[in-house]
Amino acid sequence: MLDADLAHERNYVAGLYARLEELRTEKRQQLAQVRRAGAVGTMQNVSERDAFAALYEDRLAQLDAVDDRLVFGRLDLDSGEAQYIGRIGLTTDDLQRLMVDWRAPEAGHFYQATAFDRQGVRRRRHLILQGREVKAIEDDVLDADMLADDASLQGEGALLAALDSKRTGRMSDIVGTIQSEQDRIIRSSISGALVVQGGPGTGKTAVALHRAAYLLYTHRERLKTAGVLLVGPSSSFMKYIERVLPSLGETGVVMASVGRLMPGIKAVAEPEAVVAAIKGRLDMVKVVANAVANRQRIPAEDRVLDVDGRKLMLTRRQVSRARERARSTGKPHNEARLTFIKILLRELTEQMTDLVEAGSIGNNADRSYLAEDVRTARDVRIVLNLCWMPMTPEKLITELLSKPAVLAACTPSLSLRERSLLLRPAGAPWTEADVPLLDEAAELLGEMDPAAGRGLAQQEHDRARDLANAKQTLVNMGDMGVDVLISAEELADQNQERENRLTAAERATSDRTWAFGHIVVDEAQELSPMQWRLLVRRCPLKSFTIVGDIAQTSSVAGANSWQGALAPMFGDRWQLEELTVNYRTPSQIAEAAARMANAAGLVVSAPKAVREGRWAPVIDKVDHGQVVNRLVEVLPEELAALDGGLLAVIADGDLLPAATSALRAVYGRRIGNGAGSYEQDIVVISPREAKGLEFDGVVVLEPSVMLNREHGRVGDLYVAMTRPTQRLRLIAAEGIPAGIEG
Numbered sequence: 181m182l183d184a185d186l187a188h189e190r191n192y193v194a195g196l197y198a199r200l201e202e203l204r205t206e207k208r209q210q211l212a213q214v215r216r217a218g219a220v221g222t223m224q225n226v227s228e229r230d231a232f233a234a235l236y237e238d239r240l241a242q243l244d245a246v247d248d249r250l251v252f253g254r255l256d257l258d259s260g261e262a263q264y265i266g267r268i269g270l271t272t273d274d275l276q277r278l279m280v281d282w283r284a285p286e287a288g289h290f291y292q293a294t295a296f297d298r299q300g301v302r303r304r305r306h307l308i309l310q311g312r313e314v315k316a317i318e319d320d321v322l323d324a325d326m327l328a329d330d331a332s333l334q335g336e337g338a339l340l341a342a343l344d345s346k347r348t349g350r351m352s353d354i355v356g357t358i359q360s361e362q363d364r365i366i367r368s369s370i371s372g373a374l375v376v377q378g379g380p381g382t383g384k385t386a387v388a389l390h391r392a393a394y395l396l397y398t399h400r401e402r403l404k405t406a407g408v409l410l411v412g413p414s415s416s417f418m419k420y421i422e423r424v425l426p427s428l429g430e431t432g433v434v435m436a437s438v439g440r441l442m443p444g445i446k447a448v449a450e451p452e453a454v455v456a457a458i459k460g461r462l463d464m465v466k467v468v469a470n471a472v473a474n475r476q477r478i479p480a481e482d483r484v485l486d487v488d489g490r491k492l493m494l495t496r497r498q499v500s501r502a503r504e505r506a507r508s509t510g511k512p513h514n515e516a517r518l519t520f521i522k523i524l525l526r527e528l529t530e531q532m533t534d535l536v537e538a539g540s541i542g543n544n545a546d547r548s549y550l551a552e553d554v555r556t557a558r559d560v561r562i563v564l565n566l567c568w569m570p571m572t573p574e575k576l577i578t579e580l581l582s583k584p585a586v587l588a589a590c591t592p593s594l595s596l597r598e599r600s601l602l603l604r605p606a607g608a609p610w611t612e613a614d615v616p617l618l619d620e621a622a623e624l625l626g627e628m629d630p631a632a633g634r635g636l637a638q639q640e641h642d643r644a645r646d647l648a649n650a651k652q653t654l655v656n657m658g659d660m661g662v663d664v665l666i667s668a669e670e671l672a673d674q675n676q677e678r679e680n681r682l683t684a685a686e687r688a689t690s691d692r693t694w695a696f697g698h699i700v701v702d703e704a705q706e707l708s709p710m711q712w713r714l715l716v717r718r719c720p721l722k723s724f725t726i727v728g729d730i731a732q733t734s735s736v737a738g739a740n741s742w743q744g745a746l747a748p749m750f751g752d753r754w755q756l757e758e759l760t761v762n763y764r765t766p767s768q769i770a771e772a773a774a775r776m777a778n779a780a781g782l783v784v785s786a787p788k789a790v791r792e793g794r795w796a797p798v799i800d801k802v803d804h805g806q807v808v809n810r811l812v813e814v815l816p817e818e819l820a821a822l823d824g825g826l827l828a829v830i831a832d833g834d835l836l837p838a839a840t841s842a843l844r845a846v847y848g849r850r851i852g853n854g855a856g857s858y859e860q861d862i863v864v865i866s867p868r869e870a871k872g873l874e875f876d877g878v879v880v881l882e883p884s885v886m887l888n889r890e891h892g893r894v895g896d897l898y899v900a901m902t903r904p905t906q907r908l909r910l911i912a913a914e915g916i917p918a919g920i921e922g
């Protein structure tokens with residue numbers, strides 16, 4: 181019976197691939213036709229053809245991206261219908277449905293139906309593909325006399341096969357095996373802030389990514405213009421997850437690590453945790469405001485200014501009054517400066533006029549000439565600039581952090597020690613903790629050239645014009661002999677969609693004021709209050725998916741509770757969901773990590789591990805100074821056990837470079853280090869860099885030092901111990917932290 185079923189499914193799946201191939205061929209032909217038309221004709225013809233070519237290329241790329249494991253499920257419904265569930269929707273030429281997109285409402289039954297709540301499903305079948313070939317099928321029969329435990333795993337075989345597979349250093353999608361508690365979260369409402377709390381390995385990142393794809397599919401209208409932003413903790417993490425959304429057919433999500441949220445700035449990690457904590461506090465809002473106010477100065481005394489040999493007087497009182505009026509406009513610094521300058525120039529011009537007229541009785545001076553003389557006079561320019569200098573955020577924050585007098589003037593709420601911690605040389609690299617300060621400054625300073633704001637209006641205008649051209653494009657393409665298989669409306673929509681998608685992605689890197697339709701934040705527990713403030717500015721609708729584990733916080737600037745982290749920005753208008761099953765770490769390792777955390781006083785939500793592993797944690801106690809030697813000694817054993825899997829050595833402080841160089845001496849280029857090294861099969865990284873990632877095997881060096889070091893957090897060791905999917909080894913000279921050995 182099963183063999184016959186397998187043969188049937190192979191046949192059906194072959195049909196789906198044949199249809200995919202047909203669609204590809206169609207798109208390739210359309211693309212070739214457009215290209216054959218050549219780059220002749222008017223500028224408009226050429227750019228229209230480019231637009232078409234790009235449209236077809238996009239579609240082709242999407243059809244290519246979903247090739248691997250195109251289909252993964254089948255539902256047999258009470259109605260007698262069989263419904264196949266896959267990465268995209270497919271129909272025949274005459275619109276008979278062949279496969280339903282996993283995000284469509286009816287596909288929800290694939291993830292949600294249980295024996296107790298069948299939702300019209302008689303049988304759920306998992307199709308387990310390798311590439312294009314159906315390797316196995318697995319059935320959940322949901323009819324009443326085969327009642328199963330409601331909480332049981334769905335498609336257990338398919339799930340366990342996915343969990344046991346070797347890690348590649350890049351996350352893959354879980355679309356075929358999403359579990360019902362995850363599916364509920366993925367499909368929950370877009371409005372408001374949704375917090376997804378879950379212990380290590382519960383699929384938070386996977387859920388966040390699938391939710392982004394789901395929201396884009398379900399709310400395409402709303403999100404295609406505004407876009408979705410996905411924020412992660414580090415560039416190595418962004419690299420780790422970069423393939424998931426394309427494999428789900430989505431390329432329109434803007435992905436950025438916290439260090440890349442300010443256009444034009446590539447920030448590094450803040451080296452000192454205490455400094456990050458100070459910069460992350462909300463009292464920095466006042467500090468930055470002070471720094472801006474500090475650039476709106478009143479001279480120490482009245483000034484005499486030389487304009488064409490005449491002496492004009494600029495009094496402190498005049499400057500003070502102009503400053504009050506400029507500030508009362510409520511405009512940002514650079515824009516309010518125009519008011520300030522205008523007032524003072526007018527007053528100085530009046531003085532000048534009086535002086536000139538007094539010197540030439542009976543003649544009226546030409547005010548416009550005099551105004552120009554005053555405006556361009558060197559003395560006037562210098563003093564007005566000194567009083568109210570146009571400012572960039574970079575200059576403002578550089579001065580704030582590098583000039584002791586400025587820092588002291590702007591930070592009355594900080595202690596002397598805190599100030600000395602903040603102080604650094606001008607030209608030091610920007611850090612992740614500086615990004616919200618720069619953003620805050622940009623908000624208060626406004627555009628350097630207020631006219632630049634017109635860029636947005638111009639873009640809107642261009643977009644409307646391009647849309648109007650879409651219909652004309654079709655006519656032109658027809659004239660050129662291109663067989664256009666698309667209606668004018670579709671083309672207009674798709675061009676608009678493409679335009680908007682590109683615009684969203686482009687603007688994310690070039691327009692700080694871009695407002696996203698939704699923001700997904702991963703490892704959200706790490707964010708400081710100032711980082712939250714920046715993110716809320718990027719999505720004024722406050723439509724957020726916030727994913728994290730409060731117990732894994734390692735940043736001192738990060739959060740101890742969701743309530744504490746979210747209250748300043750969201751009040752109590754957020755909803756909490758929890759993930760409770762650990763899909764990554766085998767139970768023996770997960771339990772040791774949870775015992776350690778509890779013994780160290782950390783309250784962890786210790787999710788239940790879905791599987792038992794082959795190995796309990798391996799513990800090596802060695803003499804002082806022998807940790808790295810032992811690492812080199814045991815590595816062959818670890819590599820053999822993993823049989824070609826991915827191994828991480830997680831170490832902190834001096835041990836990190838020591839382990840790297842010792843291993844490089846033996847394994848050469850196989851050793852990766854830090855961000856972007858995940859092509860190698862052995863990486864040496866800090867707990868911070870390991871956050872969010874996973875490996876087949878992990879060796880943790882000196883766990884108790886990781887636990888107790890200055891400014892360290894239990895979270896660091898907890899993160900390190902919960903990274904493996906198979907095997908964990910601890911090498912310690914300083915003792916093994918309580919709880920680990922049971």
Ligand SMILES: Nc1ncnc2c1ncn2[C@@H]1O[C@H](COP(=O)(O)OP(=O)(O)OP(=O)(O)O)[C@@H](O)[C@H]1O
Pocket residue numbers: 339342343352353354357358359362378379380381382383384385386387729732763764871872873874902
């Ligand atoms: N339903 C599922 N089917 C298959 N694999 C899954 C499923 N859910 C989670 N996983 C796998 O479990 C592992 C852990 O998932 P993920 O990294 O999303 O967890 P996390 O909660 O973000 O973990 P952490 O907080 O420790 O970084 C990944 O390999 C993911 O692919």
